[in-house]
Amino acid sequence: MVTSSILVLFLLGLTAAAVLAAASKVLHVKEDPRIAKVEGCFPGANCGGCGYPGCSAAAAAIVKGDAAPEICVAGGAEIAENIAAIMGTEVSFKEPKVAQNICTGGSRANLLFDYEGVEDCRAEALLYGGEKSCGIGCIGMGTCVKVCSFDAIRLNADGLPIVDMNACRSCGKCAEVCPTGAIRVSGMTMDLLHLNKVDDCLAPCMQKCPAQIDVRTYIQQMKQGDMRGALLTMKERNPLPLAVGRLCPAPCETICRRNIADEGVAIHTLHRFVADWEMNSGSRVRLDCNPPSGHRVAVIGGGPAGLSCAYFLRRIGHEPVIFEKRESLGGMMKGIIPEYRLPEKVVEWEIQTILDLGVDVRNGVEFGRDVTLESLEKEGFEAVFMATGAWKVPGLGIENDDAEGVVDAVTFLDEVGESIDALSGKRIVVVGDTNTAMDVARSAARLGADVSALISCIQRKMSANKNEVKRAAELGSDLKFLTEPVRVIAEDGVVKGVEYRELQYDDPKKATGTPKPVEGTETVLDADMVVIATNRLVDVDALKDQNGEPLFEMDKKTGGIKADKTTLQTSIPHVFAGGEAHTGRNIIIQAVADGRRAARAIHHYVTEGEIPEPKNPQLRVIPESILKNMQVVYNIPRIRVPEISVEERRSTFKEEVKGFVEYDEARKEGSRCLRCGLTCYDAEAGAEYAADPDVSRFDESGKE
Incomplete structure (x- = not known):
């Protein structure tokens, strides 16, 4: 019985072996020898960063044609070239990417409770949602450090991850393991074109800035002496920091959290200081x-919006060409905005920086006359960005508003130093x-x-920056608030004066609605020249086809x-518009922001054929961040910016505001920055200046 059983088992085993041997011959697939060769090129990290479970799987994918030679994230260009040689292909450009921590809160975010569990961020987030009041902040357990195969991340003393850019x-x-999104992997294209999202760690100043400049980071870099890093941070969002640092009305400062304690940080001046450092x-x-x-884009107009769009397009690899009607780039920055506000050498420096990137320019080319949408398309341009600005000043619409001596503000400013000297x-x-x-008032006074100015509202309702109004008054301009011209008085077609009248609101205290004329208040002003500066509009005549029909749908507002x-x-679809050509009269930082936003859309359009809608975009100030x-512990007085004297201004057009001259001044002002996150802030900001005689401490109630 036993013997027969053994014999049966032996025969079964022999039969199975025969079947398997036969099957192996029939089903055997010979492995492509290139797989082993390709795998031998890899560093053997098996990190999975390529998306495959290991180096062997990645090698098989390359040989099969499912992956490119440059797929390995742990390797460099040399490894990619070696693999390409095996496969008989060429290495295509792969934009480098690196991990970044967007959270600056760490231990400064308010704690909701003490967590006493497994030291793992994901576990804490799953069980409790994190222990800090900020839901997008870093939990700080170091899970990201543990999973890194390249020792590229460490935690600092505040429990925040620090990424070694060279090792990443x-x-x-x-x-992948970060449960809050505090750690993200991005490259230059993503960094330059990223639109702020509500789940980003955004300080109020960053939310308010039209260009979404990372104010918090560049101020801290400047404060630490890393001027190059500060400049690069600014230029991720703003290619014109010298001009913006002089002209921007700084909406970021009005929402600065420091205002709650004492006075907002001089963000605008620090921006200029960093930019001046490079130029100087x-x-x-x-x-x-x-x-x-290989993607070509036509940019119509060389003002701030056009320059910005061309800058971002070129940096991410595309080939923009600027078509400019005038003989020089810069738009109103060049020759219209006065020298005492924006020196010509500053504009030229910024423009040259952009041109040095490889941006081509064709000057003296007018849209509609020298080039059209059709001719640009025939020339191979895949997209067009319209940034022609708003140069047309509307007439007053009153008697004799065409008399000799009535000029528009753009013409007046353009002629200052030329025919008007x-x-x-x-x-x-x-x-x-x-x-x-x-x-106009300040230039004429110089x-x-x-000079007299007829202003149809009260001062706080003016569209002009309050500092510009103040400086016009300091030069002796007679600012007549709540007035409007009734008619221009002319003799033989030449201006002799202006008749004007007073205006008043229905409710003078609230100053709401449109001011109405006050009967019996007509008065005459003698005048040799009347300059119209009520508004600037887009010249719609330049945006019509040969039949006089509009090329684009226009915005009535x-x-x-x-x-x-x-x-x-x-x-x-292939035409985009920004700056004042889109918004009408606006501030320079909005034009810069439009240029970047358009560059993002154009990038997706020419590379993918469609433009993805941003997810959770931050379109308004996030309520919980206010x-x-x-x-705040330390009260540090805001550093005052030096200006030339009023008397000196009367006789010169040289720059009025000097900005911070010494680094120590800028550093102390930068120390006032609270390094805000979404809800957190550094209560002890500026502690290094605690011993200075002008620094005091707030008590618990927030008073000195």
């Missing part, structure tokens, strides 16, 4: 650009409440004129080209 291989493991050094900080992509004894009447009106608020795409009470 962008495998993405840290981002005489050498430009190197800006990386991706290799040319001496106004001593002349009487100039400026009409308007704009920054341009104040530029040339010796007796702004008078500009109608475009999607997020993508800036117009009614013609704090009412704060416990």
